[in-house]
Amino acid sequence: MAIDNPNRVDERVRRSKQAVMAATFGLLTEAGLGGVSVDEVSRRSGVAKTTIYRHWPTRAALLLDACSQLTARPEAPDTGSVAGDLAALAESIADRLTGRWSSVLPSVIDAAERDPELAALHARLHDEMMAAFHEVVGRAQAKGELPKDVAASDLIGAIMGPLFYRRWFSREPLTREAARTIADRALRGL
Amino acid sequence: MAIDNPNRVDERVRRSKQAVMAATFGLLTEAGLGGVSVDEVSRRSGVAKTTIYRHWPTRAALLLDACSQLTARPEAPDTGSVAGDLAALAESIADRLTGRWSSVLPSVIDAAERDPELAALHARLHDEMMAAFHEVVGRAQAKGELPKDVAASDLIGAIMGPLFYRRWFSREPLTREAARTIADRALRGL
DNA sequence: CAATAACGATACGATACCGTATCGTATATC
DNA sequence: GATATACGATACGGTATCGTATCGTTATTG
The missing domain is CATH 1.10.357.10 (Tetracycline Repressor, domain 2)
Incomplete structure (x- = not known):
């Protein structure tokens, strides 16, 4: 079999996911949630639409996943006052x-x-x-x-x-x- | 000709426009700007899509017109302080x-x-x-x-x-x- | 090097839209 | 009542989208 260690992830998967996410982020900032289409993400990322659907069951899931990673929680400063x-x-x-x-x-x-x-x-x-x-x-x-x-x-x-x-x-x-x-x-x- | 007085508006036009606007407002509150389609407005208002396009050249014009009428400017109170x-x-x-x-x-x-x-x-x-x-x-x-x-x-x-x-x-x-x-x-x- | 898994390309069916065209019908105005 | 005008119904062409299916190709893993 291909995978013995379940922690080891196929490099191809990693790259695909990363490219898709990057493209999704780009589209998000340019066109907003409503402006993100799977076809366009596919075009921009160079990842086949088929492959996108292999990793995210639906468009909504893709968007949700992308938005989830917007997290940028500020750290609490401690200036003394x-x-x-x-x-x-x-x-x-x-x-x-x-x-x-x-x-x-x-x-x-x-x-x-x-x-x-x-x-x-x-x-x-x-x-x-x-x-x-x-x-x-x-x-x-x-x-x-x-x-x-x-x-x-x-x-x-x-x-x-x-x-x-x-x-x-x-x-x-x-x-x-x-x-x-x-x-x-x-x-x-x- | 039908109209001598340009101020007089055909009642049919008035009714159509009013019905379309009402339906558009309803859709707007329910589905947001992105959720308003001309076909759906037509369905809800009972006004034929053809007629809608007679009064608004494009979907964007319809939305813009509808949003323009959201105006509800508050009056300045005068309580004394x-x-x-x-x-x-x-x-x-x-x-x-x-x-x-x-x-x-x-x-x-x-x-x-x-x-x-x-x-x-x-x-x-x-x-x-x-x-x-x-x-x-x-x-x-x-x-x-x-x-x-x-x-x-x-x-x-x-x-x-x-x-x-x-x-x-x-x-x-x-x-x-x-x-x-x-x-x-x-x-x-x- | 062989087996397995992921990938890309392409095509497809199904919807939902936009905006236009046609044409017969109803209605307001004169 | 006649005429101009607005309307409704329907159909259409074109595009964009979602999500699936197929199948040959490539890369990874053992």
Whole structure:
């Protein structure tokens, strides 16, 4: 038989999957979720459509898999003060929102509005993104730097919200400076 | 000839257009921009596809027209204080974000990410939505209730952002009470 | 080197769309 | 009531898509 060690993966499979994923990501950022077709992924990746369907049972599975790997959870900074930590986090989020991947997000949100599977994915990505915030806020509350009765989610919303707003509504430049100001005001608003 | 007075519109045309628009709106809220097909609109409205194409040259035109009529610009409240005005505005926005139409917005944002025509539409809708805010802020600044050096757009973002965030990210209930709190904190953050 | 598994190319059936064309029918206007 | 106009039904051509089937070719593994 070909495979004795089940941990060993065929190099051909690895390459195919990787090429397909790369092409899918590219299409995703360019055309959004709705703009990804298996045929086009096949063309771009140079991987035969047949082969794609060998690894993903359906288009939805491919998209879901691709989106799942968008994970880029920010690490919780530790500058010594809540204000510093939150500013740093806001900067890091701002970076993400100016990056290439950010254009996929509206797509996901739109789809999540109706597709429960994508809604779950969106929730998961959101949770991962928020983990650092919760860590920072929890630490500050433990140190007495923040009152224990403020809901972390409110503070997070007061920072994330304006960032998103700038990116998708007012369309003002999303600089790191702007991010710091937003974090600062959110903290003062409590 | 049939029409001497150019202001008089054929009743048949009026009815057709109205039925098509109604069906389009329904589909929009259910399926988003991408889910609206002319054939389905025809089925739902009972208006022949041929007739639809008599009034709208293309699918895109139909969608654009439908979205244009989403306009529901809030009126600027006048409670006597900025705090009251902003809270009232926040409530009014929250109402909108819990209504049926809100599910169309992600669709529009997603499309605007790539389609310049929809981007323009989105910008226009946004401007209309913001008019009341600018009025309130301008009034407050004239009265000296707000410092003149705060950018209105920052304040608006500090209110709208968290509202949007609740609706599409944290998915916490978007109550009027929550809206008031958000407005309040935004004001304090300045 | 032989067997096994993955791959590519191609074709296919089934849908769902868009937008146009034709033509007979109903209806508003004069 | 006559005429112009809008409408509905139907069919069509063209394209894009999904997902499957077939089969010869290539690469990996033992």
